[in-house]
Amino acid sequence: MAEALILAVKIAIATMFVLNLAGLLTWAERRQSAFIQDRLGPNRASVFGIRLIGLLHPVADGIKMIMKEDFIPAGADRVVHTIAPFIALFPAFVAYAVIPFGDRLPIFGYDVNLVVSDINIGLLFVVAVMSIAIFGIFLGGWASNNKWSLLGALRSAAQMISYEVTLGLTIIGILMVYESVRLDEIVRAQGDLLFGFIPKWGIVTQPIGFLLFFAAAMAESKRTPFDLPEGESEIVAGYFLEYSGMKFGMFFMGEFAEIVVIAGIIASLFLGGWQIPWVTTEMLLKAFPGWLVALIQIGVFSAKVVALCWLQLTIRWTLPRFRYDQLMRLGWKMLLPISLANIFVTGLVILLLQ
Amino acid sequence: MSMKTSLTFWERLYFPEIFRGIAITSRHFFKNLSNPLKNPVTIRYPEQKRFIHPRWRGRHRLMERNDGSPRCVACMCCATVCPARCISIMPGEHSDPAIMKYPVSFEIDLTRCIFCGYCVEACPVDAIRMDSGIVSVVGYDRDQLQFNKDRLLAKTP
Numbered sequence: 001m002a003e004a005l006i007l008a009v010k011i012a013i014a015t016m017f018v019l020n021l022a023g024l025l026t027w028a029e030r031r032q033s034a035f036i037q038d039r040l041g042p043n044r045a046s047v048f049g050i051r052l053i054g055l056l057h058p059v060a061d062g063i064k065m066i067m068k069e070d071f072i073p074a075g076a077d078r079v080v081h082t083i084a085p086f087i088a089l090f091p092a093f094v095a096y097a098v099i100p101f102g103d104r105l106p107i108f109g110y111d112v113n114l115v116v117s118d119i120n121i122g123l124l125f126v127v128a129v130m131s132i133a134i135f136g137i138f139l140g141g142w143a144s145n146n147k148w149s150l151l152g153a154l155r156s157a158a159q160m161i162s163y164e165v166t167l168g169l170t171i172i173g174i175l176m177v178y179e180s181v182r183l184d185e186i187v188r189a190q191g192d193l194l195f196g197f198i199p200k201w202g203i204v205t206q207p208i209g210f211l212l213f214f215a216a217a218m219a220e221s222k223r224t225p226f227d228l229p230e231g232e233s234e235i236v237a238g239y240f241l242e243y244s245g246m247k248f249g250m251f252f253m254g255e256f257a258e259i260v261v262i263a264g265i266i267a268s269l270f271l272g273g274w275q276i277p278w279v280t281t282e283m284l285l286k287a288f289p290g291w292l293v294a295l296i297q298i299g300v301f302s303a304k305v306v307a308l309c310w311l312q313l314t315i316r317w318t319l320p321r322f323r324y325d326q327l328m329r330l331g332w333k334m335l336l337p338i339s340l341a342n343i344f345v346t347g348l349v350i351l352l353l354q
Numbered sequence: 355m356s357m358k359t360s361l362t363f364w365e366r367l368y369f370p371e372i373f374r375g376i377a378i379t380s381r382h383f384f385k386n387l388s389n390p391l392k393n394p395v396t397i398r399y400p401e402q403k404r405f406i407h408p409r410w411r412g413r414h415r416l417m418e419r420n421d422g423s424p425r426c427v428a429c430m431c432c433a434t435v436c437p438a439r440c441i442s443i444m445p446g447e448h449s450d451p452a453i454m455k456y457p458v459s460f461e462i463d464l465t466r467c468i469f470c471g472y473c474v475e476a477c478p479v480d481a482i483r484m485d486s487g488i489v490s491v492v493g494y495d496r497d498q499l500q501f502n503k504d505r506l507l508a509k510t511p
């Protein structure tokens with residue numbers, strides 16, 4: 001009974017984390033882009049005159065999207081058109097099931113591992129689930145019976161498959177260093193110290209891998225500079241052009257949920273997840289009760305995720321969109337060879353250190 | 355015309371330039387975040403109004419004589435010159451023989467007006483002006499944007 005309750009609480013934490021952060025990001029993106037461009041951004045939505053620096057805009061947006069007409073174009077495949085947004089949104093939540101947000105801690109007498117499901121293929125599971133999101137986008141574009149949507153879908157399929165190669169190959173570098181696919185163990189291994197004083201974070205052991213993974217992951221999330229599938233100035237809105245109301249909202253939320261997931265994965269793989277540099281869980285447990293340690297670790301993990309989300313939004317408002325041939329050249333001719341070289345160099349260093 | 359510009363080695367590496375770009379955008383971000391009430395250039399419109407120059411063309415108004423009747427002599431110059439054909443005047447005989455005519459009705463359709471100011475230029479007796487300084491010409495339906503003589507004579511809507 002207690003087990004089930006603990007699991008339910010963990011699931012709630014993970015889901016709420018993604019859902020709320022994704023909702024907040026829709027607000028943060030608009031306010032942040034405004035600040036980057038020396039504007040103010042939306043700050044007018046109010047309830048009884050209380051504005052809360054614009055925080056009510058996501059709520060207003062949600063209400064607006066639910067109230068809007070749910071439109072299915074003539075000639076569209078009704079079933080596929082309807083399920084596509086679901087397929088696009090849910091992988092992001094499922095992927096968060098294996099991302100650890102804290103260590104194994106004694107909380108109120110129970111031994112709680114702060115990850116929803118600690119499966120031994122964690123990292124592969126994330127990659128596998130994330131690639132399901134392509135289907136949602138592709139089916140949505142295909143079922144819409146619209147040439148812009150189809151073009152967007154084709155672009156997204158080509159782009160995501162290209163960059164998934166790099167994504168997979170960069171992960172191999174991480175696997176070689178930490179010798180595990182279990183995200184829990186990868187994060188725990190990052191608590192060690194390199195040469196006795198540098199935290200053994202992924203960004204230290206795999207700096208090139210970090211850049212490659214970041215670039216490929218941004219391409220996966222289909223945001224500027226990789227937003228060719230949407231490309232509003234070229235193909236109107238790409239794959240979700242024929243969507244309205246809450247179905248559009250699901251694609252929209254899916255995009256932001258993906259940002260959160262990418263931030264979570266990068267934090268776990270490269271920035272030490274819930275680890276605080278030079279402070280181990282044992283030291284924390286000696287000083288604080290278990291539940292407080294759990295809160296501290298969740299807080300540290302969230303801070304890293306939020307920082308990475310901020311970085312992704314900043315990049316989105318810094319760079320212009322790629323041209324399609326540039327995109328493909330970057331993916332196949334630059335990132336792929338560099339990631340292969342990265343694996344080679346990693347192997348060489350590991351061999352020499354033995 | 356396409357110009358072939360050659361990039362330097364550092365620009366070709368791409369990543370240093372990305373970091374420079376991020377530095378610029380985040381500098382703006384943190385500058386505005388540090389003092390969001392002062393730094394952004396946004397004018398918070400309904401509360402804060404921008405200075406309107408006296409010669410700026412706003413909503414039209416009709417001028418009055420000393421006795422309060424419209425100064426307009428219904429010569430139709432403005433209606434003729436108006437490129438948007440949005441002024442419609444019904445002229446009528448004035449009781450004073452010294453005055454040519456007077457407008458029985460004078461209507462400007464502001465849904466069509468392009469605010470060019472030609473009507474003001476054309477008027478021989480300076481009866482129509484655009485110096486009211488009214489910026490927002492808004493209404494919930496089109497009828498609210500048909501301005502008749504009474505509304506044009508009063509300075510406020």
Ligand code: SF4
Nearest residue numbers: 436467468470471473
């Ligand atoms: S401003 Fe121009 S368009 Fe408007 S009423 Fe006068 S002449 Fe016509």
Ligand code: SF4
Nearest residue numbers: 426427429430432477
């Ligand atoms: S030009 Fe002047 S006087 Fe003539 S009709 Fe127009 S407003 Fe009246």
